Structures are given as structure tokens and as C-alpha cells.
Amino acid sequence: MKLTIExxxxxxxxxxxxxxxxxxxxxxxxxQAHLKNSNKLLAAxxxxxLLAAVKITLSNQSGLLxxxxxxxxxxxxxxxxxxxxxxxxxxxxxKQWKLSLKGFPDANEPALKGFMNACDFRxxxxxxxxxx
Numbered sequence: 311m312k313l314t315i316e317x318x319x320x321x322x323x324x325x326x327x328x329x330x331x332x333x334x335x336x337x338x339x340x341x342q343a344h345l346k347n348s349n350k351l352l353a354a355x356x357x358x359x360l361l362a363a364v365k366i367t368l369s370n371q372s373g374l375l376x377x378x379x380x381x382x383x384x385x386x387x388x389x390x391x392x393x394x395x396x397x398x399x400x401x402x403x404x405k406q407w408k409l410s411l412k413g414f415p416d417a418n419e420p421a422l423k424g425f426m427n428a429c430d431f432r433x434x435x436x437x438x439x440x441x442x
Contacts, residue, residue, distance in 0.1 A: 311356060311357050311358075312356075313354055313355070313356045313361075313389065313392060314354070314355050314356075315352060315353070315354055315355075315392065315393055315396040315397075316352065316353060316355055317350055317351065317352050318345070318351045318352070318353055318363075319345065321338070321341060321342070321345075324358065324359070325353075325360060326338050326341075328353075328359055328360035329341055329353075329360060329363060331381060332353075332360060332361075332362065332363050332379050332381055333363070333377060333379060335413075336377075344365050349365060349366060349367045349368075350365070350366040350367075350368070351363065351364075351365055351366070352364055352366060352393065352396075352397055353393075354380075354389050354390075354392065354393045356384075356389075361380065361381050361384045361389050362378075362379060362380040362381065362384070362389050362390055362393050363377070363378075363379060364376070364377060364378040364379070364393060364394075364397070365377050366397065368401065368404065371403060371404055371405040371406065372404060372405065372406045372407070372408065373397075373401060373404040373406070373407045373408070374407075374408050374410060375394075375397070375407060375408065375409045375410065376409075376410045376412065377410075377412075377413065378390070378393075378394070378409060380393075390425060390429075391425070391428055391429060394429045394442075395429070398442075406441065406442075407431070407441065407442040408437070408439040408440070408441055408442075409426065409431060409439060409440040409441075409442070410439065411438055411439065411440070426440045426442075429442060430442050
């Protein structure tokens with residue numbers, strides 16, 4: 311099966327289980343609340359399972375990525391890069407992307423820094439966001 315990126319609008323029982331593995335510190339109510347506020351939830355799916363997800367808030371020509379997370383078991387296989395690149399392709403009018411570092415312990419952690427550089431994002435010390 312092929313890796314696909316999809317916008318989740320209605321969460322199935324399996325989606326809830328998978329999102330619980332992606333974001334164990336969050337509740338289904340939080341995911342539903344994010345969707346009810348006209349925000350987006352995009353995920354990478356393979357073999358009917360969600361491997362990565364991110365919350366997106368769009369405002370004019372800017373986009374905020376929050377809680378970008380790839381499950382540990384599938385990291386370093388291009389899933390996160392594919393997800394970010396697909397988000398950019400689907401929203402060509404967005405001129406400035408920001409990745410919220412809320413929940414990340416260290417903005418300069420080598421794996422995060424390498425991943426964000428691969429996504430063409432650069433860390434901005436003033437705003438404490440990765441910008442792309």
C-alpha cells in the first residue's frame with residue numbers, strides 16, 4: 311500500500327486509537343475541538359494506520375503547524391518530510407509557515423534541527439519558531 315496524506319474531518323475509531331499513539335498526552339476531545347474551530351488535522355496513513363499527524367491553523371497568507379509528530383517506529387523513513395511537503399503543496403497561497411515548538415524540549419536538538427532543515431525551515435530565535 312502507498313503512503314497517503316489526508317485531511318481528517320471525521321475521526322474513526324481506528325483514527326482515535328492511532329492518534330492516541332501519536333499524541334498520548336492528548337485526548338480525543340482536544341482533537342475534536344481543534345477540528346471544530348475551522349482548523350485542519352492532516353495525517354500520513356499507511357496500511358490503514360496513521361503514522362504521523364499535525365494540526366494546522368491557517369490565517370491569511372500564513373500557516374501554523376502544531377504538534378507535528380511522527381511515530382517513533384516510522385521515523386527516519388521520510389514520512390514527516392512527505393507530510394510537510396504535501397501540506398505546502400496543498401496550500402500554495404501560504405507564504406509563511408511556522409512550526410510551534412510547544413512540547414519540544416529543545417529547539418536545537420540535532421534530530422529536530424536536521425528534520426526541519428530538510429523541510430526548508432530555519433529556526434528563528436526571536437519568535438522561537440521554525441519558519442519555512
